[in-house]
Amino acid sequence: MNMEPRTLETKAEAALAEAYETMRDALPGGAGVARLRTEAFDAFRATGLPHRRVEEWKYSDLRARLKDVPAFAARRSEADAKAVLASAGEAYASVDRFRLVIVDGHFYPELSDVAGLAGEGVTVRPFAEALAADGEALLDLPVVALADAAVGLNAIFCADGLDLAIADNTKLTKPVEIVHVSGAEAASTAERVLIRAGAKSEAVILQTFVGGVEGTFSNTLTDIRAGKGAGLTVARLQAEAAGTTHIATATLTLAEEAQAKLICAGIGSGFARHQSFVAFDGENARADLLGITMVRDRQHVDQTLVVDHAVPHCESREIFKTVVDDGAKGVFQGKIIVRPHAQKTDGQMMTQSLLLSENADMSLKPELEIFADDVQCAHGATSGQIDEDLLFYLRARGIPEKEARTLLVLAFLSEAVEEINDEIVIEAFEGRIKDWLSTEE
Amino acid sequence: MNEDYPMLEIKNLHARIAEDGTEILRGVNLTVKPGEVHAIMGPNGSGKSTLSYILAGKTDYEVTDGDILYNGESLLELSPDERAAAGMFLAFQYPIEIPGVATMTFLKTALNAQRKARGEDELSTPEFMRRVKEKAADLQITMDMLKRPLNVGFSGGEKKRSEILQMALLEPSLCVLDETDSGLDIDALKVVSDGVNALRSPERSFLVITHYQRLLDHIVPDVVHVLSRGRIVKTGDKDLALELEKNGYADYVGAAA
Ligand SMILES: Nc1ncnc2c1ncn2[C@@H]1O[C@H](COP(=O)(O)OP(=O)(O)OP(=O)(O)O)[C@@H](O)[C@H]1O
Ligand SMILES: [Mg+2]
Numbered sequence: 001m002n003m004e005p006r007t008l009e010t011k012a013e014a015a016l017a018e019a020y021e022t023m024r025d026a027l028p029g030g031a032g033v034a035r036l037r038t039e040a041f042d043a044f045r046a047t048g049l050p051h052r053r054v055e056e057w058k059y060s061d062l063r064a065r066l067k068d069v070p071a072f073a074a075r076r077s078e079a080d081a082k083a084v085l086a087s088a089g090e091a092y093a094s095v096d097r098f099r100l101v102i103v104d105g106h107f108y109p110e111l112s113d114v115a116g117l118a119g120e121g122v123t124v125r126p127f128a129e130a131l132a133a134d135g136e137a138l139l140d141l142p143v144v145a146l147a148d149a150a151v152g153l154n155a156i157f158c159a160d161g162l163d164l165a166i167a168d169n170t171k172l173t174k175p176v177e178i179v180h181v182s183g184a185e186a187a188s189t190a191e192r193v194l195i196r197a198g199a200k201s202e203a204v205i206l207q208t209f210v211g212g213v214e215g216t217f218s219n220t221l222t223d224i225r226a227g228k229g230a231g232l233t234v235a236r237l238q239a240e241a242a243g244t245t246h247i248a249t250a251t252l253t254l255a256e257e258a259q260a261k262l263i264c265a266g267i268g269s270g271f272a273r274h275q276s277f278v279a280f281d282g283e284n285a286r287a288d289l290l291g292i293t294m295v296r297d298r299q300h301v302d303q304t305l306v307v308d309h310a311v312p313h314c315e316s317r318e319i320f321k322t323v324v325d326d327g328a329k330g331v332f333q334g335k336i337i338v339r340p341h342a343q344k345t346d347g348q349m350m351t352q353s354l355l356l357s358e359n360a361d362m363s364l365k366p367e368l369e370i371f372a373d374d375v376q377c378a379h380g381a382t383s384g385q386i387d388e389d390l391l392f393y394l395r396a397r398g399i400p401e402k403e404a405r406t407l408l409v410l411a412f413l414s415e416a417v418e419e420i421n422d423e424i425v426i427e428a429f430e431g432r433i434k435d436w437l438s439t440e441e
Numbered sequence: 442m443n444e445d446y447p448m449l450e451i452k453n454l455h456a457r458i459a460e461d462g463t464e465i466l467r468g469v470n471l472t473v474k475p476g477e478v479h480a481i482m483g484p485n486g487s488g489k490s491t492l493s494y495i496l497a498g499k500t501d502y503e504v505t506d507g508d509i510l511y512n513g514e515s516l517l518e519l520s521p522d523e524r525a526a527a528g529m530f531l532a533f534q535y536p537i538e539i540p541g542v543a544t545m546t547f548l549k550t551a552l553n554a555q556r557k558a559r560g561e562d563e564l565s566t567p568e569f570m571r572r573v574k575e576k577a578a579d580l581q582i583t584m585d586m587l588k589r590p591l592n593v594g595f596s597g598g599e600k601k602r603s604e605i606l607q608m609a610l611l612e613p614s615l616c617v618l619d620e621t622d623s624g625l626d627i628d629a630l631k632v633v634s635d636g637v638n639a640l641r642s643p644e645r646s647f648l649v650i651t652h653y654q655r656l657l658d659h660i661v662p663d664v665v666h667v668l669s670r671g672r673i674v675k676t677g678d679k680d681l682a683l684e685l686e687k688n689g690y691a692d693y694v695g696a697a698a
Contacts, residue, residue, distance in 0.1 A: 392497075394551075396525055396531055399554045410542075411541025415541065
C-alpha cells in the first residue's frame with residue numbers, strides 16, 4: 001500500500017519513513033486520527049523534507065540540514081525524566097508559576113503542577129490521552145498551516161504533548177510554564193501542545209525549549225486557540241544546545257474580540273525555524289507577534305510567519321528583531337494575507353536586523369497579499385550595522401567598547417522587548433539576552 | 442595630576458580625514474595649564490570640531506605628525522573610553538540621540554565604568570540618584586527628561602544642557618566644549634554658563650569652542666585663540682574676542698594661507 005519511494009530519497013527521509021512503519025500501530029488516537037496520519041504520511045512520501053526549491057523554505061533547507069534523523073524518543077522513567085529536567089537549567093526558576101514538564105516529547109504529569117492548575121479552572125491532560133479520547137478534532141489547524149511540511153510531519157508522529165484547557169472567565173493568578181527538555185542522547189521528538197483559552201479567560205504562558213545534543217531533531221507544534229474575548233500571552237523561549245535542529249511551529253486562532261500576544265525568542269539550536277501561523281476567526285480581535293532572534297557562530301535561525309486576516313475589523317502587529325554575529329544566518333519571512341471580505345483590517349509588520357560581523361547573513365522577505373480595498377496595511381524591513389557615531393559617543397563617556405556594543409544591541413532590541421509588556425517575561429528574556437551578549441568572546 | 446606638566450600640550454598636530462586623506466589640522470600648537478580657560482574661535486570649517494574629536498579619540502581622523510600630551514603623557518594610543526576615564530570630556534557640538542538607551546542607565550553605566558577604570562568603587566544607586574537629581578536641578582533639567590531615552594526628542598537647547606549635566610556628573614579634569622552655546626536661548630546660556638563656572642577649579646581646565654563673544658562674557662577665558670585652516674593664527678587675551686566680534690576674521694585668515 002505504500003507509494004514507491006522517490007529515487008532521490010535522502011537518508012533522513014528514509015529513516016522517517018521507516019520510523020513511521022515501526023511506530024504507526026502504537027501511535028495514539030482512533031481510526032480518524034490514524035487516517036489523518038496516513039494522509040500526512042502519503043504527502044510526505046510524495047514531497048519529502050522541505051528544501052530550498054519549496055518557496056516557503058527557500059532560505060532554510062531542512063532536507064540539506066538533516067543528514068540523518070535519530071529514532072523517536074521513548075518515554076523515560078519518572079526518575080530519569082526528573083534528572084534530565086534538573087540538568088537543563090531553568091529560565092524562570094525565581095518566578096512563582098505553575099510548571100508543566102515535557103521531556104523528549106512526553107508529558108510528565110507527576111512532575112507537573114496539574115492539581116494546582118485544576119484548582120484555577122485549568123484542565124491538563126497528556127496529549128496522547130486527549131487524542132485517544134477526543135479524536136482528530138484536536139488536530140484541526142488553521143488552513144494557512146495545513147500545507148506546511150513540518151506541520152505534516154508533526155501530525156504523522158505526534159505521540160504525546162499536552163492538552164491545556166482554560167475554562168471560560170478564568171483569570172490565572174500565576175503564569176503557566178511549559179518546559180520542553182531534550183535529553184543528552186540524540187533523539188527525535190514531535191510533541192503537540194494544545195492550548196485552549198476559554199471565553200474571557202486571561203493567562204500568561206511561558207514556553208521554554210532547552211537541552212538536547214548534536215543530532216537532536218525536534219519538530220514541535222503548539223496550537224493556540226484564543227476564545228471569545230480571551231486575553232492571552234504566550235512567550236516562547238527557544239534556547240537549546242548548539243548542535244540541535246528544531247522546527248517550532250505555533251498556530252494561533254483568534255475568536256471574536258480575543259487579544260493574543262505571541263512572542264518567539266530564538267536564541268539556541270544550530271538550526272531552528274519558528275513558524276507562526278495566525279488566523280483571525282472572529283471580528284475585532286488583535287494579535288501581537290514579537291520576535292527576538294540572536295544568532296552567532298554557524299547558527300541558522302528562521303522566523304517565518306503567516307497572518308491570515310480572514311474576517312473584517314481585526315488588527316495585527318508584528319515586530320521582529322534579529323541580531324546576527326560571526327558567520328551565522330538569520331531569516332525573516334512574514335506574510336500578511338487580507339482576504340476579500342476582511343475590510344477594515346489593520347496590519348503592521350516591521351522587521352529589523354543588526355549585523356555584528358562582516359560574515360553575518362540575513363535574508364528578509366516581507367509580503368503583503370491584500371484582496372480587500374478598505375484596509376490599512378504596511379510593512380517595513382531594514383538591515384544595518386552598529387552605528388559608529390553612537391558607539392563613539394558612548395565610549396567618549398568612558399564606556400568600554402564591549403559594554404557600549406552591548407548597550408547598543410539592547411537598544412536595538414528594546415522596541416520588541418518593551419512591547420512584551422509583562423514584567424516576568426521581560427526580565428527572563430533580558431536575562432537571556434544579556435547572557436548571550438556577555439558570552440561573546 | 443602631575444604638577445610639573447601643563448594639563449594639555451598639543452604639539453605641531455597634523456591630522457587628516459582617515460577615509461580620503463584630506464588634511465584638516467596643519468600644525469596646531471596649544472598649551473593649557475591646570476585651572477585655565479582657553480577659548481578657540483575661528484571661521485566655519487577651520488577645524489575646531491576636528492580638533493575636539495581628535496582629543497576625544499575619534500578614529501575618523503589620523504594624526505600624521507605631532508603629539509597630544511595630557512599631564513605629560515601622550516594620549517594618541519589611548520582609546521576614547523580610556524581618555525574619558527583619565528579625565529577628558531567632550532561636550533559635542535551635535536549631541537547624539539540614542540533611542541532604546543535610557544538616560545539614567547547611560548549615566549550610571551558611564552560613571553561606574555570610569556570609576557572602575559580608575560580603581561574606585563561603583564556608586565550605590567541611591568548615591569547616584571542623589572547626585573543626578575542635584576546636578577539636574579542646577580541645570581533646570583526635569584526628571585521627566587531623564588526618564589526618556591538618551592537625548593531622544595530633546596530640543597537643541599535641552600541637548601546642550603544634557604551634555605553639561607554629563608560633564609557635571611563625570612567631573613572630568615579637561616573639559617572641551619564644542620559650541621555649547623549655539624542653540625541656547627539667553628536664559629539657558631546663563632544656566633549653562635553658571636553650570637560651567639561652578640566646575641571651575643585650579644585643577645580643572647577648559648577648552649571652549651565658540652563663535653560668539655557673548656558666551657565669553659559669562660565664562661571668562663584666560664586665553665583666546667583663532668584657528669584658521671587648521672592652524673592657530675592668533676592668540677591673545679579676552680579682548681581678542683571683543684575685537685573679533687567687531688572686525689571679524691578678515692585680519693587673521695589671510696595669515697594662515
Ligand atoms: N569626517 C569628515 N569627513 C569629511 N569631511 C570632514 C570630516 N570631518 C571634518 N571634515 C571637514 O573638515 C573641515 C573642518 O571641519 P570642522 O567640523 O572641524 O570645522 P569647524 O571649525 O568645527 O566648523 P564649524 O564652525 O562650522 O563648526 C570641514 O571642511 C569639514 O567639512
Ligand atoms: Mg564645529
